[in-house]
Amino acid sequence: MFLDALLSRDNNVANRALAALKQLPASDRPSNWAPLLRKLRRECGPKGKAVTRKEIAALLAKWSGRAIAEVQEKSKQPADLLAAWQPVFDWFNEAHPELATAAASAGLVDAAKWEATLAEVDWETGDFATGQRLYVNRACQGCHSDSGALGPGLSGAAKRFSPEDLFRAILFPNRDISPMYRFNEYRLRNGDVHVGRTAFYAADGVVLRTGAGIVRLDQAEIISQQTSERSIMPEGLLDGLSERDLADLYRYLKSL
Secondary structure (H helix, E strand, O other): OHHHHHOOOOHHHHHHHHHHHHHOOOOOOHHHHHHHHHHHHHOOOOOOOHHHHHHHHHHHHHHHOOOOOOOOOOOOOHHHHHHHHHHHHHHHHHHOHHHHHHHHOOOOOOHHHHHHHHHHOOOOOOOHHHHHHHHHHOOOHHHHOOOOOOOOOOOOHHHHOOHHHHHHHHHOOOOOOOHHHOOEEEEEOOOOEEEEEEEEEEOOEEEEEEOOEEEEEEHHHEEEEEEOOOOOOOOOOOOOOOHHHHHHHHHHHHOO
């Protein structure tokens, strides 16, 4: 759950996930290290932060038991950052070549792969209880609860749409965003980006409702505000789910 959230495009969600992962016992499973490498690679991008890169590297060293030498970042240019961290990526790829693709993923949804997966799901075999757990673990209720929902209500959605269309909407949340669910995007001086519904304006800041909860932003730290072109629902929400998992989740959605 926290590894999925670590890759969220919502910085508030990702930061909370990283804080939680730092408190958990070390994982000795290389498959759990791959998302850390993927996050590290993303943090080498234009919006990445040095402090986050160092925290990810420290967590990777703790989990893998491998000492990671301090990386000297000579510039903030993505190409230079990737080059500086390349020895870490090379180590993982050489030690675990079967996970190299997962560790290098840019987080883009593979449409062809998912279309093939959806075509193979037996939608009538899902288990309600398992689907409910998946719904909760993926934090769906945070935006689709009945009271004050940030996202559209899901009651009856499985009756209005085919299972394939319903899951395409989850897989590609930015394809068709209703004007009702275009929220505000705030960029801060430290590079963080927060997206949500502005609940309250004040002279010294704003209170924002996000998928992870209430966030207060200081006016002095806000450098820009605009209507977001992206859905508050992150891409990759179904990553790691099997055909059976999808059937289970659909069974629960049918009950709403």
